[in-house]
Amino acid sequence: MAKQRRPEHLSQEKISAAQDNTLKVVMVSQLVSGVGLPTTILSGSLLSTELFGAESAPGIPAALSLLGAGVVAYLLGLLAKARGRRLSLGLGYALGGLGAMLVLIAAKFASTPLLFIGLIVYGSGFAASLHSRYAGSDLAHPTNRGKAIRVAFFASTIGAVAAPSLSKLIAEPTQSLELPSYAGPFILSALAYLFAAIIVLLLMRPDPYVLAQNLARFTGAKRSSATSQLFDRKLALFGGTTMFAVMFVLSGVMAVTPSHMAEAGMHPEAVQILISLHIAAMYLTSLVTGRWVDTFGAQKIAFAAASVSLISCIIIFFTPGDSVYLLLIALTLLGVGWNFGLISGSASTLAANNLGKNPQLQAKGDAALTFGGAVAGLLAGWLVTVTGYSAVMLVFLIIAACHLLFILFVARKGIGAQA
Template sequence: MTTQLEVITPELQQQIHRRTLTVVVISQSFGGAGLAAGISVGALIAQDMLGSEALSGLPSALFTLGAALTAFLLGRVTQVAGRRKALGFGFTAGGIGAIGVVLATTLGSIPLLFFALFVYGAGTATNLQTRYAGTDLAAPDRKGTAISMAMVSTTIGAVAGPNLIEPMGRLATSLGVPALAGPFLLAAVAYLLAGIVLLIMLRPDPFLLSQQILAQNSGSTEKSAASGTEANNKRIVLVGAMTLVISQIVMVGIMTMTPIHMRAHDQSLGAVGLVIGLHVGSMWLPSLVTGRLVDWVGPRITATAGGLILLASGLIAAFSPADNLTGMVVALMLLGLGWNLGLVSGTTLVVHGTKPETRAKTQGSIDVWYQIFGAGSGILSGVIMSAAGYGVLAIVGGILALVIIPALALTRTNSNTASFQN
């Protein structure tokens, strides 16, 4: 525990940074399980309760809109009170939302379902924003690695969650709850545990401590670099935000409709769980490598690779036979990988392009747009699929991913990570 008057040496900073990453890893392991519930069965619940394929993208849109509001609030609260309180209460809200979804499906209440999904989105935003906690005390040339450490731990719960669809469905049925609500029982427990871990263990608060270090070293390289290249920093942040948003639009659009597409062609819930589980694992597990890749070759090259992989995913999903489980697995795994590359590289650009004293607010604001565009993608995906089919949806998503590549030309910096050390 440090005090406001204590001098933070580089050695002590790295010691606290390592402890912070440990806490983040533990919380994200739980958070990943909560995140997977809405992805796996949200669209199926909506289809059953609303009786419409065109409206089956609503759950994704609702919890993404809830995530957008939460992202805004998290950024503001973090700037004032630190990451511990912001993230802890964000996960708690997500857990309460998951409980609401279970009640809504049990009671057959559509208004309650919509409201609960909106609140459940708080967990999605918190899970995403926790990645920034790993960067607060990281060295400039280790920002990508720090982001990846926070993200990869999500894999544990995120992969387990979808593959527990059938066991959790049986548990739900034994409790008198509809089978599809089972994953939300898991989400409630997982999100609440993640919040408790952060509230109790994330001490000292990494964001508040980074502000103390900034004040202690008021003439530091980080501050002077950030203020000395204002115009270029804004471009870096813009490109980072575009990379995040486009990757999210493509991923959400294709992913949301995949369970509906599979069920329409008589694939089992177990098959859906397998595909989504491998997809979610591909979203997070590659962080073992992608963070270091960003630090090594630079975020621009990594983002370009992400755009190309998202294109490949869309084409494979579009042209694979509907009853070909292998094709769906490959397409959705590539979809997860492309999203991961976009998220890690985009986040790294945002971290390097923002001033430390306003970083949390900017991060929260960017994640708002990230979630809003994701919500729009969730809604439009159902409409497009209903009107033109899953193949057209997948192709459109893949082509859209290519926008990332020319957007990267807006930055004047070299691809070397050292260029972003501010």
């Protein structure tokens, strides 16, 4: 019987060209959308104070955005499985832009209910940003999963770090529209997310997930046994827990730390610089993290993530709120720990579900970690009003320590070593 001929669109040359195009589109869209990432961190305290009328809700804006990101992340996974990455990513970014515009309208008319809705919808942009790392890995070779994820994360660095400076350029339009000064970053975010949506919808052709599915059907790629499926579930749990833990710690700490630094007398520009460097550490570290995951394995990098996050929490716990240099070290380490955890956890998730060809499982992981971030932000905001900042940091220090113990436990069981 004659060997089945590989269709032209599934030739190795076509697959390689499609992967190159996907990575380029992901990089450009992430570079643009990265501008919207720090907006809720930089504007959250002002939102709470000005529209909530109190300083008792510092974690609410970020928590609402993460809550929306969790819901949309799950829906994007379902849509990607049914229609592909191009539509799911484009819709996610477009909704993020719509959310930013709703926040602007809420700020214009001082409408708290509309602000809540806008922040929730705004989280769609972050959900799409997370989702894009899997789009880059659909056609990637198993040994290059970390590289594919690295491209998506690194591209976000430029936009995220440039956001505070770019926000100054739209100060005049903000005033001319008679909007509060804190609304400026949301104008920038609306433009960035809508532009990212256009880039993805127009240029991500062919769709990497659809092409990967066609290739899998042609090659007859299937899981081999019930044993491998059981191992996959354990590996997915390891990856999901790793991402959840680093997101929980970072969200809780950053929900209250910027306002704590301001209350301690740190200059507003110094606060902005520290936050920008923190965000740079979150994404710039991807230059090496992806390579290290491919070289040393996800388990070792997850251990490093838990260790670095714990060290960061310890430094913050013992550091005064106006100590610029110590907080610079601590917040940089916090961003590095998040990066290590998210990339190693993502690589484990990819390894757990047939080289990443199950967007629904990926979406559950992203939904879990963003929901966790929302809970952490609300918890930190409530605790800081009841017990004070030091007690909040002690709580998240303990959580970071528990995460490290979890990594040591699963290492003894051999889970995650193969990712």
